[in-house]
Amino acid sequence: MMYRKILSHPKLVLGITGFITLLFALQIPKLRIDNDPASFIPKDHPTYLAKERTDELFGEDLALSIGLRDRSGKFFTRENLKILIELSEKFKDIPNVSDVTSLTTTDYIEGTAEGITVSPLLDPAAFEGTEEEIERLLEKLRSWVVYDQALVSRDFSAVQILVVLERKLSEEQREQVYHDTLRILRHIVGDSLEYHVAGTPAVTVLVSENMRSDLKALIPLVMIVVILTLYASFRRWAGVLLPMLSITIGTIWTLGIMALCNVTLSMVGTVIPVILVAVGSAYGIHIVHRYYEVERKEDLSPETILHEVVQDVWKPVFLAGITTLIGFGSVVTSRVLPMRDFAIFTSLGVLFVMANALIVIPCILQVRHRTLPPLPSSSGSTTLHILEWLDARLFHSKPASILLFAGIFALSLLGAHRLIVDNSLIEYFKKNTEVYQSDVFLRTHFAGTRHFSVVVSGSKKGDLTDPRVLQFMDGLANHLLQKHPEVSKVLSFTDFIKRMNSLLQPNGLYEIPANPEKYGLNSTSDLKDLISQYLLLYSGNLSKWADDALEPQTARMMVQLRTPNNSFTRIVVPEIYTYAQNHLPEGYQLEISGIALIENTLVDLIVNAQVTSISISLALVILVIILSYRSFWIGLIGALPLMTSILINFALMGFTRIPLDISTAMVASVTTGIGIDYTIHFLSSYSTAWKTVGSHGDARRKTLTTVGPAILYNAVSVGAGFAVLLLSQFKPLNYFGLLISLTMLTSSIGALTIVPMALEVFNPRFKD
C-alpha cells in the first residue's frame, strides 16, 4: 500500500514537506488584495459589460468624495475658500488622479446683455476674498440647480471636492491616491474645518487595510483559542503542536498556491486561514488521540502503534475531510468570484491539512517517539450529565418533543421569510467607524456617494439633440425625484441644454426648446440644429455627458442616491425600464449601469449561489451517508440536523436583520461541511451499538454516553475558533463567526437529538 510505503520513510517525507512548505511560504508576500465590487462579478456579466461600455464612452466616475464643513456652520469665508483653492490645486498633482471637481475647477456660464460669459465659479488666480467676491460667488451658486448638493451643501455650511481617479488602477495605486489625499487634507485643513472622505475608492481601500490588520490579529487569536482547547483536551504539548503543525503547513500551501495562481484575496478570503485552523484541528486531534490510546493500552514498538493507529483512523479522517470538502466546495457554483475562490481554496486547504495530518503527524511521531506519560482522564463528566438529562427529558414524552421541533421549525420558517439580502460595501463597516460616518456626512449634506447612470442612445448621429428624447430624459429625472425621496439628485445632459437655452433665448426659459413656433423656427429639425449649436458653445466640454460634441448619438444622466443599501436599486431599476417602455420615443434605447448596479447584481448572484450551493452540498452529503450505510432513509435522516441548523440560521438572520451577503451566504455550506461530521460520528457509533444491543433506546443511550461528549466538545472548540471572527472589524465577518458558532451548536445538538428520534420513528435497518 502506497500510504504505508510513504510512512516507512519518515525523514525523507518530512524533508520534502519542509522544502515544499518553504517554497510556498516565499510566495505568500506576493498575495494581492482586491475589494472592488466591480471585480467581484464575472467579466462577462451583462451588468459588468454595461458599466464597461458606459465608462468607455463617458469616462469612469470612480471618485473620492471629500466634504469640508465649517464647524460654525458658515463655510464661505475668505480663509476657508483659500483652503479650498489650495486643496484643489494640490489634489490635481496627485499621481493617477485624472480630474478634480470643485468650486475652483467648475465653469460658470452667465448671460449678459450682449451674450454669454464663461468664467470659473471661483477663479484661484483672481480671488482676493473680499465680501463682494464671496457674495457674488454665493449668488452664482444659487443661480443654477446643478451646483446644489454637488459642489455645495444646501445650507452652505459645507463644500464638496471630487477627486476622480484614472481608470483601471490597481488596488495599490488607489491606496496611494487615498493616502496622498488624506495627507494633503491633514496638512492644509486647520481646526476650524472638519473633513470627511468617502466614495467607493475610499471604502475599498479601507476594506483592504482593515483586512490586513484583521489577518494580523485574528490568525494568532484563533490559533491561541485552538491551542487552548487542544491543551485542555490532551494536557500535553505534543497533542497541541502536532495538529497545529499540520494546520500551519496546510494553510501555507493554500496561501502560497493562491499567490502563485494570481488569485486576489478579498474580505471573504480573510476567513480562509481562520477556517483552516478551526476546522483542520479535528483531523490532527483524531490521529494524536488514537495514538495516545493505542500507546497507553499496550507496550508496542512505534511502528506497530502507528500501523494500528493509521489502520483505525484514516477512514474516519478521510470521510470527515471529504464531507467538509463537499460543503465548502459546493460554493464553487457561485458566480461571485470571491465566493468561488473561497470554495476552491478552502477545499484545497482542507485537503492539504487532512493530508498533512495523515502523513506528517505519523512521520513525526515515528521520528520523535518517546514513551509518554499516561493521558489524564477525560474531563467529560459534566457534559455527560447534561446529555443524560437532555436524553431523559427529550425522550420522556415523544409527542411533546416532536411538537417542540415542529414549533422550532414553524418559527424558523417565519424568521427565514423575513431574511433580507444586501451587499453594500459601506455596510461592511460598523456605524462608529470614520468611513461610515463620512459616508453619512456626504449623504446628508450632499447627494451621496452612490449613483448609477441611465444611458439613452439613438440609432444615428445627432439623435440625442431631438427635443422629444431630451424631454423624455427630463421627465424621467423629475419622475424619480418626485416619487422617491431616496433619489437625492439627478444630473443630466439636458441640464446643460436648458442652461444654454435660458442664457441665450430672449424668453430666458430654463427648458428644453421643444415647440418650434415658440422659438421662431419651422420644424423639430430646426430645434435639433439649435441644440447642436448650443452644444458647439460648450466646445466639447460635455464629454462626460454625451458621446459627441455636436451631434451626440448617446447621452447620459446620473442618478444619485441617498440610501446606503441595494434594496432601493432593486425597486428603481425595473421602474425606470417600465417608465421607458411607456415614454421613450420610438427608435431609442435605454441602458442602466454603474457601481450601484454591480452591487445589485452581486446580490442576485449571492442568492442564486445560495440556493444552488445548499442543494448541492446537502444532496452530496446525503449521498455520502447513503453510500456508507447503503440505506436511503439513513441518508435522509442524517441530513435532518443540518437542514434544521440551516433553517434556524436563516431564521435568526431574518429576526435580527442580519443581511444575507457575500460572507453570510456561505454559512449554510460551511455548516453542512463541518456539521455533517457530527452526524457521521454519531451514526457510526450508533450503528455499532444497534448491532450489539438490538434496540433503539439502548443504542441511543450507549452512543450518547460514548461519543456524545466528544461530539459536543468538538463543536464547542470549532465554534470557539469561529467566534474569534466576532473581533473582526467587519460586520459581515462578525455575523459569519456568530452564525457558524451557532450552527455548530445546533447541528451537534441536532445530531444527538433529531437523529436518534428520527431513527426510532422511521426505524431504518443498519446493514452489515
Place this chain on the structure above:
Amino acid sequence: MKRSIGIAAGLFLLWIGSLSALDGREIMLRVDKRPTGKTSHALVRMDLVDSRGQVNTRSVEMFSVKDEKDLKKLVIVFHAPASVKNTRYLAVENEGRDDDKWIYLPALKRVRRIAASEGGSSFMGSDFTYDDMSDRDVDRDNHKFLREESLGSYQCYVVESVAKDPQDSQYSKRISWIAKELWIPVKIELYDKKGNLQKIATMDRIDTLQGFVTPLQTTMKNVQKGTATVLVMEKFVWDEPIPSGLFTTRYLETGKP
C-alpha cells in the same frame, strides 16, 4: 598631470560647445518670424478619429488677416455637420487685453458675444484646443535648446518650451522639432500639467505655397485618450484680397461682407 590635462581638454570642449549652441529662444523667434502672407483663406477638413477608430468629419472655412501691429482677426464659418452649418465666429486680437469674440448661431438668428477663457477647451470636440490653433507669443515661454536630431527627412532643432507663468498654459511643457532652414515645427510633444505626455502633433504635409512654407496637413494625437484629429487644408490661399467688412459682427449676422 595627465588628469589635469584631461580636465582642461574637457572644459575647452564645453566652451566650444556653448559657442556653437543655438539659443532656444532664437530658434523659436525665427519660427515666429517665418514669412507668411498678410491674409489667409483656408478650407479646413477635420477628421475626428475616436478610440474605436470611427471617423467623424467636420469642415470649416477660415479667414484671417494681420494688421500692421501684427494683431490678428479671424473668422470661422462652419460648414459641416449640417446642424451647425452657417454658424460664424469672429475673434479679434487686442493689444494688452483679452481677445473679443462673437458667435452667430443661425438657429438663434442673433450674434452673441462670448467672454470666455476657452483657450484650454476643445475646438468643436476635436483634439485641438483653441490655444493649439492660435499663435503663442514667444516670450510667454522659456525656451531651451535640447539637441539636434533628424526626424524623417528633416534635420531638426529640438526645443523645450515652458510657460513663464505656469497658469498661463494648459501644458507643463512642449517639445518642438523645428526643421532647419524651413523654420517650421514638424512635430510637437505636449505634456499635461502632471508632466505626462498628452498629445503629439505632427505636420504630415508641408508645402511651399506662393513662396511661403505652409503646413497643409496636421495630425493631433491624444495618446492618453487614444483619439486623434487630422486637420487637412483642402484649399489654402495666401494674400487673397479679403474685404475688411468680413471681420465684423454684421458679416456674422448676414453672411455678407
